[in-house]
Amino acid sequence: MSQNFSATDWWKFSLVIVLMFVNWGLEAKKWQLLVNSIQKISFIRAFRAIFSGQAFALNTVNGVGEYVGRIVYLNEGNRLRAIAISIVGSFSQVIVTFVMGLIGLLYMRIFLLSNDHEFKGLSVFWLDALMWGLLIANILFIMLYFSLSWITRMFERIPLVSKYSFYIQEVEHIHWKELTRILSLSFIRYAVFVAQYLLLLQVFKVNADWFSLAWLVCVMFLVLAIVPTITLAELGLRGELSIQLIGLVCTNTVGILFTATGIWLINKVIPALAGSLFILGVRLFKK
Numbered sequence: 001m002s003q004n005f006s007a008t009d010w011w012k013f014s015l016v017i018v019l020m021f022v023n024w025g026l027e028a029k030k031w032q033l034l035v036n037s038i039q040k041i042s043f044i045r046a047f048r049a050i051f052s053g054q055a056f057a058l059n060t061v062n063g064v065g066e067y068v069g070r071i072v073y074l075n076e077g078n079r080l081r082a083i084a085i086s087i088v089g090s091f092s093q094v095i096v097t098f099v100m101g102l103i104g105l106l107y108m109r110i111f112l113l114s115n116d117h118e119f120k121g122l123s124v125f126w127l128d129a130l131m132w133g134l135l136i137a138n139i140l141f142i143m144l145y146f147s148l149s150w151i152t153r154m155f156e157r158i159p160l161v162s163k164y165s166f167y168i169q170e171v172e173h174i175h176w177k178e179l180t181r182i183l184s185l186s187f188i189r190y191a192v193f194v195a196q197y198l199l200l201l202q203v204f205k206v207n208a209d210w211f212s213l214a215w216l217v218c219v220m221f222l223v224l225a226i227v228p229t230i231t232l233a234e235l236g237l238r239g240e241l242s243i244q245l246i247g248l249v250c251t252n253t254v255g256i257l258f259t260a261t262g263i264w265l266i267n268k269v270i271p272a273l274a275g276s277l278f279i280l281g282v283r284l285f286k287k
Contacts, residue, residue: 051275101222
């Protein structure tokens with residue numbers, strides 16, 4: 001593969017690197033819009049916070065530690081309040097991942113699997129059941145997402161929760177237009193994820209119909225979002241999933257593994273390393 005690298009391949013590989021900054025830039029913009037109600041921060045500061053979040057997420061299940069890396073860039077009194085609205089941004093990304101993953105499963109079920117075929121021990125019957133479950137989950141998630149303000153007010157009436165309502169009050173004031181904007185940014189970011197994967201698959205000579213590849217990548221993102229794992233251990237799961245899914249349309253196992261590893265390094269490890277350097281310059285407490 002290294003001998004067959006052409007000028008076009010280097011251009012595509014460079015574009016994947018550029019899209020990594022676009023990807024995290026969109027996430028930084030989302031976070032900046034959400035925390036502006038608590039504290040005004042610049043886009044550059046938000047961008048550094050996102051990278052620092054990746055450093056903390058490296059050893060936590062499904063990246064939940066990223067909130068710690070983000071909130072240290074806020075003033076002391078605002079840090080805990082920012083966690084709730086940061087979760088709103090992550091929730092929007094989950095919705096996009098589940099919706100697109102469901103469409104990907106539907107495409108795989110109709111065009112890539114036969115009625116008597118099993119995928120990794122999962123029969124078509126259970127695949128259909130999974131899709132119905134995801135459809136219900138997607139409807140509930142979308143309803144919940146656009147009802148966050150009302151749900152937060154309801155929770156604040158619970159005596160045990162009311163003592164800590166100060167930390168979730170900002171969620172009440174998020175207008176549905178802002179929620180729609182955040183959801184739109186999440187969808188664009190998701191499209192960037194898929195574009196990166198498709199470009200790197202081409203670089204490593206995984207030749208197949210790009211439309212099928214795109215939907216199979218969506219299914220992979222869905223599974224990665226559901227299965228609990230930490231970033232450092234995610235590479236094994238990502239590689240196995242890539243082989244099982246993309247292997248339905250292409251037999252270039254080495255190219256598929258190289259792509260999975262490349263995406264993991266570019267989108268996860270490099271930002272985490274950069275974020276670990278950024279975090280050294282943050283003064284956590286005044287005293």
